[in-house]
Amino acid sequence: NDTDGDGVCDELEVEGCTDPEAENYNADATEDDGSCYYCDIEIAEDATTDEIDGAATGSIDVTITGGTGSLTIAWTGPDNFTSDQEDLTDLFAGLYTITVTDENGCAQELQVEVGATTDLAEISELQFSLYPNPADETLWINASGWSGLTTLALYDAAGRQIASEVYNIQEAMPINVSGLAPGLYQLVVLNADQRGVAQVLIQ
Numbered sequence: 579n580d581t582d583g584d585g586v587c588d589e590l591e592v593e594g595c596t597d598p599e600a601e602n603y604n605a606d607a608t609e610d611d612g613s614c615y616y617c618d619i620e621i622a623e624d625a626t627t628d629e630i631d632g633a634a635t636g637s638i639d640v641t642i643t644g645g646t647g648s649l650t651i652a653w654t655g656p657d658n659f660t661s662d663q664e665d666l667t668d669l670f671a672g673l674y675t676i677t678v679t680d681e682n683g684c685a686q687e688l689q690v691e692v693g694a695t696t697d698l699a700e701i702s703e704l705q706f707s708l709y710p711n712p713a714d715e716t717l718w719i720n721a722s723g724w725s726g727l728t729t730l731a732l733y734d735a736a737g738r739q740i741a742s743e744v745y746n747i748q749e750a751m752p753i754n755v756s757g758l759a760p761g762l763y764q765l766v767v768l769n770a771d772q773r774g775v776a777q778v779l780i781q
Contacts, residue, residue, distance in 0.1 A: 636669030647681030704774030
């Protein structure tokens, strides 16, 4: 007998998930039993603040969507840091990783970096120039007269940190921006006790 008319005899039917896009797809299944599940967890970084003057003032805010059933949250970070909270406060600088797992064992991971800065009330304005601006492949930063290490941090229009690198810049230096999506960005430059900010337009 073939009760459901799918060309497979009733006694030979194999129940299971028949959707190839599902995590528990069963290639041998001939009859879908409604057990398919999908890994659709998404983690979005909403905001991050820095450690200031070596104090634990950093924070991370994220939004978690998707998943099946109850979600398990696990953060790890510097100095054996762990937490099961969605959003974090009182953080030191460093790289933090959140892993979100649902009841089916589906997991998603996101890394967030908390930067370190100096109290803005104690630093003076740093003068520098950028060219060309707008830029499409290479952006030059004129660093004449700087000394020591310089931190360059790039933020998108929503205030999210896109990149942060430390350089030993003594003069004009090229920055590769070819991988950035077109739009308006903010470049924050820290050198010794000086800080500068400039708008950058990527074409």
